[in-house]
Amino acid sequence: xxxxxxxxxxxxxxxxxxxxxxxxxxxxxxxxxxxxxxxxxxxxxxxxxxxxxxxxxxxxxxxxxxxxxxxxxxxxxxxxxxxxx
Numbered sequence: 001x002x003x004x005x006x007x008x009x010x011x012x013x014x015x016x017x018x019x020x021x022x023x024x025x026x027x028x029x030x031x032x033x034x035x036x037x038x039x040x041x042x043x044x045x046x047x048x049x050x051x052x053x054x055x056x057x058x059x060x061x062x063x064x065x066x067x068x069x070x071x072x073x074x075x076x077x078x079x080x081x082x083x084x085x
Contacts, residue, residue: 005080009076010074016051017061021057033063036066045075046078060077
């Protein structure tokens with residue numbers, strides 16, 4: 001039976017961003033997203049997976065960084081089950 005995914009607000013500080021993923025960061029994209037979030041709010045959640053006591057970012061680096069830039073402490077997230085590599 002498939003597990004239903006539900007969105008939840010997670011503390012930004014509890015989300016770990018893998019170094020490889022961080023390398024793809026585009027600050028212009030972050031600035032544009034931050035502006036968009038200011039005007040319309042966060043439109044779609046980021047994807048994270050559980051890793052012990054923390055969460056690991058699966059998708060949504062620019063949204064995460066935009067929310068940080070706006071001074072937010074929580075972000076709308078979907079916790080997904082992810083296979084280990």
